[in-house]
Amino acid sequence: MRAPPTAHRGLRIRPYRSTDQAFVEQLAGEAFAEFSQRPGAHTLSMLRTGSTLIAERDGRPVGFSVTDFRGEGPAHLVAIAVDYQERGLGVGSALLAAEQARARRRGSPALELCTADGNLEAIDLFRRRGFKILRRVPHYYARGQTACVLRHDLG
Numbered sequence: 001m002r003a004p005p006t007a008h009r010g011l012r013i014r015p016y017r018s019t020d021q022a023f024v025e026q027l028a029g030e031a032f033a034e035f036s037q038r039p040g041a042h043t044l045s046m047l048r049t050g051s052t053l054i055a056e057r058d059g060r061p062v063g064f065s066v067t068d069f070r071g072e073g074p075a076h077l078v079a080i081a082v083d084y085q086e087r088g089l090g091v092g093s094a095l096l097a098a099e100q101a102r103a104r105r106r107g108s109p110a111l112e113l114c115t116a117d118g119n120l121e122a123i124d125l126f127r128r129r130g131f132k133i134l135r136r137v138p139h140y141y142a143r144g145q146t147a148c149v150l151r152h153d154l155g
C-alpha cells in the first residue's frame with residue numbers, strides 16, 4: 001500500500017534538540033520493548049554516540065532515527081521508530097531517505113542497520129528502500145532474538 005499523497009502534509013525532518021529527549025525515551029520504550037530490558041535508557045545512551053533526526057508533523061514530534069557515523073567504514077543506523085498512530089503514512093520512509101542522504105553527503109560508503117529477524121514489516125520497508133540482507137546473527141538481542149544485518153551501498 002502506498003502512503004496517500006496527503007500523508008506528507010506538515011511533515012518535516014529536523015535535527016534533534018535537547019527538548020526531544022522525553023519524546024525519544026517514551027517512543028523507544030514502546031517501540032523497542034520486545035528487544036531490550038531497558039529500551040528507553042538504552043536508546044538515550046545511543047544519542048550520545050550517534051546523530052539523531054526528528055520527524056515532526058505540524059510541529060509535534062512523531063518519529064526519530066539515530067545514526068552512528070564514527071569510524072571510516074559504513075554508517076550505522078542504530079534506531080528508527082515512528083509513533084504507532086503515525087505508522088504507514090510515510091514517516092519512516094522520510095526518516096530513512098534523510099539518513100541515506102546525509103550518509104551519502106558525509107561520504108560513508110554504505111548505511112548498515114540491524115533489526116530483528118522477525119520484524120518483517122521493517123525488513124520489507126528497508127528492502128524496498130535499497131537495503132540488502134548481509135547476514136543473520138543468532139541471540140543478538142538481550143531477549144535472545146536473531147538479528148538481521150542489512151546494508152545499503154551508497155557508492
Ligand SMILES: CC(C)(COP(=O)(O)OP(=O)(O)OC[C@H]1O[C@@H](n2cnc3c(N)ncnc32)[C@H](O)[C@@H]1OP(=O)(O)O)[C@@H](O)C(=O)NCCC(=O)NCCS
Nearest residue numbers: 001002031080081082087088089090091092093115122128
Ligand atoms: C519500521 C517503522 C519505523 C516504519 O515506519 P512507518 O512510518 O510506518 O513507515 P512508512 O509508512 O514509511 O512505510 C511502511 C511501509 O509499510 C506499509 N504499511 C501499510 N500499513 C502500515 C502500517 N499500519 N504500519 C506500517 N507500515 C504500513 C506502508 O505503505 C509502506 O509501504 P511502501 O514501502 O510500499 O511504501 C515503524 O513501523 C516502527 O516504528 N516500528 C517499530 C520500531 C522498529 O521496528 N524499528 C526498526 C528496527 S530499528
